[in-house]
Amino acid sequence: MMPRTPGADLPEHPDRLWHNPDPKSSYDAVIVGGGGHGLATAYYLAVNHGMTDIAVLESGWLAGGNMARNTTIIRSNYLWDESAGLYEHALKLWEGLEDELDYPLLFSQRGVLNLAHSLQEVRDSVRRVEANKLNGIDAEWVDPQQVAEICPILNTSPDLRYPVLGATWQPRAGIAKHDHVAWGLARALDRMGVDLVQNCQVTGFERVGDRVVGVRTTRGTIHAGKVALAAAGQTSVLADELGLRLPIQSHPLQALVSELLEPVHPTVVMSNAVHVYVSQAHKGELVLGAGIDSYNSYSRHGAFHTIEREMTAAVELFPMFARAHVLRTWAGTVDVTPDASAIMGLTPFEGLYINCGWGTGGFKATPGVGWCYAHTIAHDEPHPLNAPFSLERFTTGALIDEHGAAGVAH
Structure with a gap:
């Protein structure tokens, strides 16, 4: 897909950072949730895996959920190897993200x-x-x-x-400015041709057997080769539509x-x-x-x-x-989640991926989540850094118990 020219179809608002398109009838991938994790996932799908036929669906305004409501702390000093690996990867990405996006994230170490x-x-x-x-x-x-x-x-x-x-x-x-992070990612995605669709609430899923092939929304049905959930506390509500009970x-x-x-x-x-x-x-x-x-x-x-x-x-x-x-x-x-650690990976439904359970640790993980979740979606297998955070650990007992190990704002 050719990169979109910023402002090309919005001459009356040439100063907008991104377009506000209507959703198409189908995409290669749909990401449910237009917060930091959803935007970062779309960004790394485009940058690392060449996927740009993507829609990021947000029920309200872009990054108006937890992304606009967190306290912006960024750190990687978690106790367990699994957590430390993912958060340290995120911190290293934070250290170069401002230059990469060419946008002032106000990242202060x-x-x-x-x-x-x-x-x-x-x-x-x-x-x-x-x-x-x-x-x-x-x-x-x-x-x-x-x-x-x-x-x-x-x-x-x-x-x-x-x-x-x-x-x-x-x-x-340190800290970063959460709004600027969302705006920088959204501007980059818009320029790469990714659709950022606001006021588009997902109400259900289209299935063929055990494969998810699209989503039903307040703006019509959208077919997709892959559907990735990144809706934080609402993820369990969405999963219930499929009969998938989540431990969150x-x-x-x-x-x-x-x-x-x-x-x-x-x-x-x-x-x-x-x-x-x-x-x-x-x-x-x-x-x-x-x-x-x-x-x-x-x-x-x-x-x-x-x-x-x-x-x-x-x-x-x-x-x-x-x-x-x-x-x-x-x-x-x-x-x-029961072990105060995230869930990121595959689901029992083909074509459906899940990212949730971050509790109070989601913002600091934003670029690391995007990197690893994009890999999982593109390759249908977890990245080594998010492999331990699979849904299956709640049946195998291989929990990553970060309760109280890293301070009040986990």
Whole structure:
């Protein structure tokens, strides 16, 4: 397919980054979900595998789901080899993605501190650092004095309810601007001729026996040689249409930002014991998050007490934030598996592929997911990095248990 000329059929909006086409009746591949994972998968299908007859279907506006609602932390310091391999691959891709897309992603490698507040957390953290080193990941254990040097505004007093006994430190970790990531990928896809179809909700599937040959949508039936799910918390709803039960639960995950402040917070700080993580965005607002609301829900709002506890924890660690005003709160819908690790690979249905269960770790994995998921779709077999994350592990028992191993924002 010849590359599309940007703006060719939108003369009235020449400044748009991508077109807003109507869906065609068929494609070589359809990706369900127009968030970061769906866009990255389409991008690497085109770049690595030469597939451009692709539609990315989004039920709302492009990247308006979890991609617009996350807190943008990027790191790779996970405990288990399987997780570390995939997230480190993603981090290496992040380090070159801005130049590759020729778009300002605002990728800032300011480092991430994971605090330890008890002797057990110290033991677990040191264990994770040593595991990271064996996998070639830049991980260090730092004592309270070093923590204070890295982040001077953090309260490291020994008189705290949960005193800081040390932390893991990954210097290459950091943040990126989530909207810019989506826009950069979408612009690149549009120029390669990929259709980005908004306001197109998938309501069911077309099947011939055990082969999926298309999707039914609110904008008509679309036939496809391959159908790839990348719809986060809604994936189980879609899979139910096929009678495919998935081991995921959907929860609200809340976050908030403060009013704009002068630059005061030099890194990202995460604490499991007091259950909060804090960074400062490029414009100046503080970005705070915590754990998921415990109940199952597809609603994009959560309980007030979760926000209250999150703010209490933040003020305990950062007393200088006590007088900052909350500007905005929101929630996304996260999909959580029994072992707190993703599902990515083949399904019992030929021509149908699945990517879900990322919980709170989806954004940081974005380019790595796209790379590996694209390989799986193009070759009908997993990439070595996502092979351990198959659906079958829930019957074989080969789980990848990352519960609590990598901090509050898994």
